[in-house]
Amino acid sequence: MALDRWIALIILMICLAYGYTAFFTMDGALPPFMKRNPIWPSTFPKLLSVMAIFTALYVLLGLEKGAEEPKPMDINYRRLTDYKLGQALMLLGMMAAYALLLRPAGFLPATVAFLAAGAFVLGERKLHILLPIAAAAAGVVWYLVQEVLGIFLSPWPAILTNGG
């Protein structure tokens, strides 16, 4: 089965779970006075789930026949290992690590590490250029966000700012 139909199957599962919640569990906590209304919190989700289930089935069963020849894919997912898959996965892992470390490590160290490590993974080896650029970018963005926009961003690790 082609990837698009596998995806349609997964979406169908999500829609079935969504529809089950809308039809059978959502209205349990509804106060009696709201039950007299013509519209409940579940009304719109019920409509959406029914439409989405039918559309997902339509795609899953391959009922739609295009007039065009399938266009050449930008990235052929069947030959993913021919591409730089390792780099992509490493960058995704680094994004997740950045999300987890942003507060405990502080904005400046986390950002410098993310930018420098990201460029390093992609093949940049001139650390004497890379590190100052990463540090300058982190500093400028921190200043703009914290001082100009007034959105709080702790620059240093929590352990330092909280006094240990």
Added chain:
Amino acid sequence: MLEGILAGLETAFSLTNLLMVIGGCLIGTFIGMLPGLGPMSIIAIMIPVAISIGDPSAALILLAGVYYGAIFGGSTSSILINAPGVASTVATSFDGYPLARQGKAGKALTVAAIASFSGGTIGAILLMVFAPALATVALLFHSAEYFALMVVGLSAIAAFAGSGQAGKAVLMTLMGLIMATVGEGALFNMPRFTMGIMDLQSGFGFITLAMAMFALPEAMYLVLDPSRSNTGGGSSEIKDLRITRAEAKAIAPVIGRQSIQGFLIGVLPGAGATIASFLGYAVERNLAPKEEQEQFGKGSIKGLAAPESANNAACTGSFVPLLTLGIPGSGTTAILLGALIALNVSPGPRLMIDEPQIFWAVIISMYLGNLILLILNLPLIPYIAKVLAVPRTYLIPFILFFTLMGAYIGQNNATELLILVGLGICATVLRFADYPLAPLLIGFILGSMLEDNFARSMQLYDGLGFILERPMTLGLLGMAVILVLLPGYRARRARLRAEGTADAD
């Protein structure tokens, strides 16, 4: 009226107010370029500054300049790095970014600047002429018509998909609508589909979703296939800002049509620049000849000019209900209404009579703002576009960083970054399988407004009776059905013709 216009001219052309327009446009352009900060947040940030000025005309002129600048800045990041920070510039990235990847970033930015200027200018002229009359027409639209209008807007997204892809486009739209129902909506004030996760109480963030659907998959594609980044940069292409006579001739009618359509949509309270830009794109795609339709989504200058003219004209249009009725036409004008009230100005039908210098000065400064944006930004384009000449090893980590920062600033929550990564992986896989991602985002943006108007109509008519009882609603819903079925019908016709059986029908 003439006296009012003269008073407005005098106020708008005072040195202080000219500086306000220039300053507002510059601040708006600069902040709007950063993914994650849309006009709403920029104006919210600027309100304390505006109130401290004290003079209502100057304050409102500054905020209007910031508004236009932000829309223009949002287009720039959409075109250059496929990261639309503002909902109304999502449609700009459909053709703007492919043009940049073909080495035509300068041309794309020039078309965007000209289309924005024309859309804003035509909108300002229409506002001047038709403001009082249009306010009356806007009052005819009730929640049932808004609901139907949004359904039409969503149905038009079938136009975004290639032939034979309408099913996938509709499925993605429905997924967007489903995602919009997650969280505690204003309508029922109870959490829905949060699975007990606290961070989902306020639902998915628009910026997070926009970044996950556009910027992150594009960055992943650049990582997976380095040859993709070879087509964009190069200083020779960046210098090419000119558009040919033939190109100017091709986009002129698009700009004219979309400026008027965008303005009319902007006048409707609740519609606004986002719907105007998507509808503008869809309408122009449907109007284009078959061979040009193929180019939409791959770097069509018509596809770029349409949403750019429409969103700027709609921004101007959204001032009609604000200034003449005191009803905010969009989220941004709702914030502006708050600023006006804080400045002791009561917008409404009496504003034009009691304080004509404020009313007309704002309208004239809109025209000035568009002119200043054009004068400021056209010479800066080669420098702005140089971002594409940055080596891939630096560009990709910076795109990823701005994507993360956009999501963080939008919600001020580190969990949002994990949601971004998760959604970004899903979006990349969806793109592998050729699922169109724009409809998902459009569905998400319009979802809460759609449900809100649907619920109001249901309550007013005690059920679905509003569909049959309001002819305009029925007509609009009928149009939506045709829009959904049309691509399938066209695809079938084309297939039969290709098989040589069309004559036998």
